[in-house]
Amino acid sequence: MGSIQLKDVRKAFGAVNVINGVSLDISDGEFAVFVGPSGCGKSTLLRLIAGLEDVTSGQVVIDSKDMTNVGPSQRGLAMVFQSYALYPHMSVRGNIAFALKMAGQKADVIEQKVRKAAATLNLTDYLDRKPRQLSGGQRQRVAIGRAIVREPKAFLFDEPLSNLDAALRVQMRVEIGELHEALKTTMVYVTHDQVEAMTMANKIVVLDRGSVAQVGSPLELYNKPNGLFVAGFIGSPTMNLIKGPSAAKRGAATIGIRPEHSDMSTTAGEWPAKVRLAEHLGSDTFVHADADGIGPLTLRLEGEASLKPGQTIYVTPREAHLHRFDKEGVRIA
Amino acid sequence: MAMKKSVGQRAGVTILAWVVAFVIFFPILWTFLTSFKSELDAIAMPPKFLFFHWTLENYLEVQARSNYLRFASNSIILSIGANIVGLIIAVPAAWSMAFAPSKWTKDLLMWMLSTKMMPAVGVLVPIYLLARDLHLLDNLIGIGLVLLLINLPLLIWMLYTYFKEIPVDILEAARMDGASLLNEIVYVLTPMAVPGIASTMLLAIILSWNEAFWTLNLTTSQAAPLTQFIASFSAPEGFFWAKLSAASTLAIAPILILGWFSQKQLVRGLTFGAVK
Numbered sequence: 001m002g003s004i005q006l007k008d009v010r011k012a013f014g015a016v017n018v019i020n021g022v023s024l025d026i027s028d029g030e031f032a033v034f035v036g037p038s039g040c041g042k043s044t045l046l047r048l049i050a051g052l053e054d055v056t057s058g059q060v061v062i063d064s065k066d067m068t069n070v071g072p073s074q075r076g077l078a079m080v081f082q083s084y085a086l087y088p089h090m091s092v093r094g095n096i097a098f099a100l101k102m103a104g105q106k107a108d109v110i111e112q113k114v115r116k117a118a119a120t121l122n123l124t125d126y127l128d129r130k131p132r133q134l135s136g137g138q139r140q141r142v143a144i145g146r147a148i149v150r151e152p153k154a155f156l157f158d159e160p161l162s163n164l165d166a167a168l169r170v171q172m173r174v175e176i177g178e179l180h181e182a183l184k185t186t187m188v189y190v191t192h193d194q195v196e197a198m199t200m201a202n203k204i205v206v207l208d209r210g211s212v213a214q215v216g217s218p219l220e221l222y223n224k225p226n227g228l229f230v231a232g233f234i235g236s237p238t239m240n241l242i243k244g245p246s247a248a249k250r251g252a253a254t255i256g257i258r259p260e261h262s263d264m265s266t267t268a269g270e271w272p273a274k275v276r277l278a279e280h281l282g283s284d285t286f287v288h289a290d291a292d293g294i295g296p297l298t299l300r301l302e303g304e305a306s307l308k309p310g311q312t313i314y315v316t317p318r319e320a321h322l323h324r325f326d327k328e329g330v331r332i333a
Numbered sequence: 334m335a336m337k338k339s340v341g342q343r344a345g346v347t348i349l350a351w352v353v354a355f356v357i358f359f360p361i362l363w364t365f366l367t368s369f370k371s372e373l374d375a376i377a378m379p380p381k382f383l384f385f386h387w388t389l390e391n392y393l394e395v396q397a398r399s400n401y402l403r404f405a406s407n408s409i410i411l412s413i414g415a416n417i418v419g420l421i422i423a424v425p426a427a428w429s430m431a432f433a434p435s436k437w438t439k440d441l442l443m444w445m446l447s448t449k450m451m452p453a454v455g456v457l458v459p460i461y462l463l464a465r466d467l468h469l470l471d472n473l474i475g476i477g478l479v480l481l482l483i484n485l486p487l488l489i490w491m492l493y494t495y496f497k498e499i500p501v502d503i504l505e506a507a508r509m510d511g512a513s514l515l516n517e518i519v520y521v522l523t524p525m526a527v528p529g530i531a532s533t534m535l536l537a538i539i540l541s542w543n544e545a546f547w548t549l550n551l552t553t554s555q556a557a558p559l560t561q562f563i564a565s566f567s568a569p570e571g572f573f574w575a576k577l578s579a580a581s582t583l584a585i586a587p588i589l590i591l592g593w594f595s596q597k598q599l600v601r602g603l604t605f606g607a608v609k
Binding site for chain 2: 072077150
């Protein structure tokens with residue numbers, strides 16, 4: 001069991017409000033991802049759940065029990081830190097076993113659980129090594145091993161992959177996803193990388209300046225962003241946001257169209273534009289262009305498109321995929 | 334950073350370093366040599382450097398006149414005992430200042446340091462009267478307490494700078510792993526800080542060992558450490574340089590050996606925090 005509820009949680013450091021009244025339900029077994037630009041309060045929110053920071057007001061409820069004033073060691077949660085935070089003076093075995101020792105478990109039970117966790121994470125050959133003798137990916141695995149061995153109510157991940165190189169990041173992302181499938185334990189994951197958020201989450205919580213901007217499944221956020229902030233944050237490359245006559249014509253202050261939701265022609269279309277740069281990824285081509293009276297546009301074309309800088313193209317958005325926003329930046333249904 | 338220096342420059346710097354080191358070391362060397370001279374050779378003019386009649390008679394006489402081992406054991410008990418108790422107080426204090434600072438932490442640290450700025454003689458009379466009324470004159474506990482209080486600010490300051498360098502994430506990880514505050518300090522913080530704690534202890538032991546003002550004023554015989562042993566040879570009859578030197582050599586030998594073997598830690602301790 002591992003449901004987490006936040007009830008109007010606020011956090012201020014001195015006079016600075018970092019979290020402004022967040023209410024949130026994470027149900028048992030869910031993979032929730034907190035995402036947002038740096039400084040949006042996502043790590044602070046995770047630390048409030050962990051108990052590493054005290055809330056200024058509001059309630060943190062874990063498994064229907066009010067844990068607001070309970071210390072981190074008593075909350076039954078496990079955390080994986082960005083810096084791994086392994087105990088440098090202990091072997092891999094010592095690191096993984098530490099929580100079990102603290103819980104006063106018997107030596108043979110500890111050894112058995114450590115072996116099981118090490119086997120799950122391909123660490124069996126490294127049990128007697130010190131953290132400094134491991135690579136970044138292995139250290140990350142030890143940090144995860146330290147978390148899973150305790151069978152916690154929920155896992156908290158604080159940007160766990162941001163110190164790894166790109167290839168390893170993709171691999172670990174898959175491993176964490178598989179771990180969630182295998183354990184079915186609640187996971188709360190903080191990242192600034194919206195690709196990680198989209199690929200891993202059941203539920204994404206987009207945070208903006210200490211408040212929840214939107215909560216939903218990855219596809220809900222992709223298909224129906226509730227405002228300009230989420231529209232601009234979710235999706236890569238980012239959504240084209242267009243003001244002016246084109247928006248007014250469609251009864252909105254701003255319209256949004258994702259790069260993959262426009263048609264391009266070299267002969268005719270709604271928005272004439274000049275190609276600035278074409279990025280060839282093989283599977284796709286990203287076209288950066290400047291449209292007259294609209295500004296920069298990004299297009300994502302399937303496959304290879306041979307376009308040259310300076311060439312004129314015509315862009316037509318697909319009406320079914322248009323997002324409309326009012327003057328305040330709120331989605332028009 | 335890599336500045337190329339010519340061979341001449343490097344040789345110059347090396348020679349200068351040796352000269353400075355020799356000048357600093359010279360009094361100890363001279364004391365050591367004098368301890369093997371006869372009293373007459375010791376005051377000879379011009380001074381005799383190496384060519385004199387080497388003798389052990391000073392050592393024999395010093396040992397005959399007073400019990401070196403009792404002074405030495407008092408020194409060991411005081412310098413190690415006072416600082417172990419100091420460490421037990423200083424580790425939690427430094428923990429709280431480094432990892433759970435309040436808005437007064439900086440002021441508290443400065444205040445502790447400020448106690449080191451006052452000349453010791455300024456509080457001699459009150460401390461002496463207190464020790465007398467509490468029956469702590471010439472008492473190991475009494476002088477130990479004073480040594481503890483003298484070194485406590487230094488212990489806390491040095492440990493504080495060490496602890497500041499330990500990533501707080503690791504302590505938080507221990508908390509998430511279910512460690513109580515005590516377990517966090519015992520199993521995670523302290524082992525990680527062992528080099529820092531060792532060099533802090535070493536420095537504090539050396540300072541306690543050499544502390545003369547309070548040991549000379551608050552002890553006479555029962556609790557007297559080696560400083561008192563040396564002082565007893567600059568006695569009313571006048572100075573006997575050779576015997577005084579033999580006593581001094583005996584008094585500093587243990588700490589010199591300890592310092593020699595642990596100089597690596599000590600250098601790290603003394604320069605800690607100076608360069609990040």
